[in-house]
């Protein structure tokens with residue numbers, strides 16, 4: 001069979017691949033772009049964009065219920081889940097089409113819709129065709145982790161991907177996992193009208209954050225009547241009639257929750273297990289993340305890994321920043337390193353959490369002498385005026401140099 005020769009092959013059209021394909025194509029390179037499923041990847045189709053449209057619908061429902069507090073008289077509030085989903089599909093679909101059209105419109109680029117697998121360090125097979133290039137960029141992202149929970153194979157469950165097809169209101173949604181994805185879905189479904197229980201293995205929600213931040217989020221969610229069950233060290237599942245029972249403690253059968261639906265939100269796994277990495281000689285760590293250096297080069301010369309699959313970030317902007325780093329080093333002769341990246345992200349509960357730099361705990365672990373400043377939103381005039389006084393702002397400063405090391409704001413938007 002004939003091998004099709006390119007200057008560069010890009011596997012995956014998440015948040016790094018398309019921008020890189022465009023830059024490479026601008027320089028006159030012949031580029032192959034391979035996508036196995038939805039153009040735009042997780043963020044566009046099953047992550048950021050659809051979830052944030054759902055968060056917006058949930059916020060509208062919540063504010064409508066609170067209308068009287070602002071002197072606005074509204075009628076009874078109900079949520080039409082079919083219309084909520086249709087709005088989400090429309091917005092997310094537009095981005096998905098946009099990425100596909102963008103890729104198909106690039107000069108000298110060929111788009112392949114199929115699953116890519118390495119055959120060697122320089123060749124990739126897709127839809128039976130063999131493609132060859134001296135530069136290969138892996139941007140394959142990740143998917144929801146399905147943990148080896150006893151009984152899980154006996155019950156139906158949802159993930160962030162299958163949640164995208166839900167156009168009805170679950171009577172009682174049990175969410176396994178009390179971190180970023182679980183909390184966003186939890187609050188939004190509670191606001192749509194479901195009963196929601198969040199089951200978390202650890203002693204507190206979003207354990208990566210400082211304790212005061214996790215406590216503030218816990219209180220905010222509990223005030224909205226979301227049930228939170230922490231310390232669920234041994235989580236099991238079984239079916240009883242049309243109910244799904246989630247057990248929280250293998251040694252104590254009385255600790256359990258019964259619901260109508262279960263959503264798994266316990267982490268992500270990289271899509272590297274079915275990529276033929278062994279044939280290319282590309283190394284991964286024990287969790288399957290592709291090992292890269294500070295310029296996102298793998299151990300095989302001519303192969304880079306960008307985005308969630310390299311384990312250096314788990315956000316849209318970190319994946320896009322990976323593109324910027326690779327493009328800068330490769331095309332602009334301006335050295336950039338992933339080590340210079342400052343942590344920054346948001347959790348889109350309401351109020352949202354914005355985080356940048358070090359947490360208080362990070363700074364202490366690094367032995368820094370720090371000053372910590374906090375201000376509850378109940379003492380911020382703008383928040384009082386807006387009627388959104390939940391949460392706090394917090395800043396971590398180096399006690400000697402006064403350098404700002406990190407900040408968190410669990411605060412009203414707008």
Ligand SMILES: Cc1cc2nc3c(=O)[nH]c(=O)nc-3n(C[C@H](O)[C@H](O)[C@H](O)COP(=O)(O)OP(=O)(O)OC[C@H]3O[C@@H](n4cnc5c(N)ncnc54)[C@H](O)[C@@H]3O)c2cc1C
Pocket residue numbers: 011012013014015016017034035036037038039040041042043044046047048049051052114115116117139140141142160181271274275306307308309313314315316317319348
């Ligand atoms: C529910 C949820 C909400 C999120 N919300 C936010 C948010 O609000 N803000 C934020 O910054 N981040 C958010 N994220 C994270 C964000 O979506 C990811 O960090 C981002 O999409 C990672 O982009 P990526 O380029 O690494 O890969 P992805 O976007 O995952 O894209 C990888 C692409 O590669 C394709 N692919 C995989 N294997 C192959 C193969 N063998 N051959 C061909 N194609 C292949 C996949 O089909 C996919 O299209 C969220 C994630 C989830 C799950």
